[in-house]
Amino acid sequence: MLQLLVAGLTVGSGYALVALGIHIVLRATRIINFAQGEFTIVGGLIALTFVQVLHVNTWIALAGATLVGFGLGLLFERLVLRPAARSGEMALTIATIGMVSILLYGHALVPGWGSLPQPLPAFSGDVSDAVAIGGASIQIQSLWVLALLLLALALLYVFFDRTYYGKAIRAAANNPAGARLIGIDVTNARSVSVGLAIALAAYGGTIIGPITLVGGAGGVVIAIKGFVAAIVGGLESPAGCVLGGLLVGVVEKLIQGLPGVSYGISDPIVYALLLLALLIRPQGLIGARSAVRD
């Protein structure tokens, strides 16, 4: 049971970071970035390249992938989102779906990446190293994932709540016109927001890499679980996104752990939960009733 719980929290950490990324892009651009899951996959692959080509350890690769992710985010905002925004919200959403197509199929074309998932070296020791806690065997890597999730949350909190720049970005997202009036560069804030969201995707793709492998065509599935997480927790609330992500991970692992449940049916059940969550509590666990139409 504890083992399932930790396994759930581990995959849930990945979903939580995807959900947070979706939340940040939504705040900045008012649309959902459907490519967030693909960026997570690509981020993990970038870390793999660091390891394979530069022969660095996973920690350095994590920092490198996060930085490259930030740069990719800036490019994505400048080359895709900003021009598409002129054609309206639906066009903007469609542009992110176009980005899904580019990343999903494009990453298989990159030398060294290919279309099959590959393992990323462990953060410490061996991937299979485990400790026994209360009779359950817990992977050391799972503990690293949870610790790194907390680290990311702490950094984000400090940035958005404790620095002038982070507050300016929040102001720009809340009220672009008002922010402009008091001299905040809203365009720049938007750009940095998307950069951060994609950096977060790369970070998330890397920290779960040693356990779940990196690469493959699973980006859409990761993205949708990120949505499920964000929507279950509350798309408008960062805490809700994290909570939702962990919850979705745990529910998924518990369903898979039930006797007689085939592995493949757990995903459809999770998606059905999403629809149910939308119906019952559209504003999420945490959040105002703004999701419901007036």
Add this chain to the structure above:
Amino acid sequence: MIARLRADARALPVLAALVVAFGIAAAWNPTFAQAGTYAAIYAIAAIGLSLLMGNVNQISIGQAGFFGIGAYAVAYGTTSWTLPQAAAWPLAVLLGVVSAALAGLAVGFIALRFRGHYLAVATLAFGLICVGVFHESAILGGAIGIQDVPYPQFGALTISGYPAYWFAWAVAALVAFASINLLRGRTGRAFETIRNDELAAEVLGIPTRRFKILAFAYAGALAGLAGAIYASFLGIVVPDAVSVPLSITLLLMVVLGGSGSVSGALIGAAILGVIDISGHQFENSREVAYGVLVIVVVIAAPGGLFGLLRNLAKARPRPPLDEPGATRAMPAAATRVVARAAPVESGAPAGVAPLAVEGVTKRFGGLVAVNRVSFALERGTLTSLIGPNGAGKTTLFNAISGVGTLSDGRIAIAGTDVTGWQPHRIAALGVGRTFQNARLFGEMTVLENVMAGSFRRERTSFGADLLALPSARRASREAIDRARATLARLELEPLAGTLARDLAFGDRRRVELARAVAADPWLLLVDEPAAGLNANERATLQRDLLALRDDGVTLLLIEHDMRLVMSISERVMVLKFGTMIADGPPEHVRNDAAVVAAYLGTGA
């Protein structure tokens, strides 16, 4: 809308000729014929998605789910049922289409509870649920799917190979024809009002949510039909073939061709269908190219290829209005300006107030915008509601017309308690309304705007629209005639063909009044009709309002022009900070100390 649709209908014969030409050329090239067959199949699904995206503004990333339902229905039915193929195939197709339509209804019903983002996510989730179910169902063959699906057979005739091209395009042509009919009819006009301004459509009595769900069901049915034909000609259905990439491809087709038009969907499907087959050896880079293409298209040409073509065509002069009915005799201008065809017959029975508001309260967070307001209107009277800006007048109008929910209180219209009703149901009772900022349907002509006003009096069915039955055509003609008569009565006839967004400010207000009057309301709420009008326009407005009242319409008017208010109202109510501070005949209210204080202040 009709202009847009006209371009669409005009393009179809050209596209049909291209299909025939390609078909003849493909007789010598099986690969081309096969590519063309798939293009037709995609086109069927893309037309549905195009209507959904372009005509009611709803995005779906789950069309592959409906496609899969149709495909699996045919694959399962034709391989498992102990029926002769001639019976099994049509039955299986029917099952697939009906199931997909029902799934569309369900998805629409669930997804439309939410705004845009959630809707797109919900459709994506639906698509993934379908793939998961196909993958896990033993009777559907699990991961390896269903193989050896037979070709459609009608007696001795088996359709496969080259004839399949013609068969698939014949179905696509029928779908294109039915869809154009649908857009031309009452359903299409309702779609167009939703695309332009949902709230305005609701207060005209158009059940917008119902029409959006209908669009989902129609798009679902077409995707199911496409899937059914796909399974028959490919002979094998696997879960991965009807997964997210297919949904994305369909989306790309619609975006590339131009959403909201049948021709655009056909163009997009044809181009991607052909690239799809001929670019088989470039797997992956082909999909990357699609992604780049769709981003470039939404940035550079949001109307898609068909939008580009239409803009080119627009550069040439267009013949003047050639709508059906344009040449018919105009109804003679009535002697009285707004005299209606028949006196107001419905409404409240004698002795029951057309409108009774009881203790209505509306709070926005901590702000009480309307505070326990009660009043009842007498039939056939003109009452004005005045008060300083922010007094809660428009909020009260919203409450009466069902926009938003009340915090407290009850509203009865003609004795019927309508508290909590949706705007379109309240409108259907015979309640009309105009908006402070004249919410016209900008992309529609004045005539079409006024036609939308009488929408709820039109009686045709979805099926009649689809097949363009005489009854549907007659209903459309009658709607045009009715709208023209209304325009003539209000002396707006010369503007009939103008797009609403091109109207001058004063004309916008008059057209909005005409649109509200076209519904033959017996209770009419008019929000600041005189704002921004010149003296002449005000005189016309005054005459029109009084004529309506003399016809027995009960009017409630929000207005800041005191001269107008005092000269035409039988009764004046004054709101201040949400509370009613005065209520009575104009001369009484004019001298009321509280009212004077509210307007001029008490400092002096």
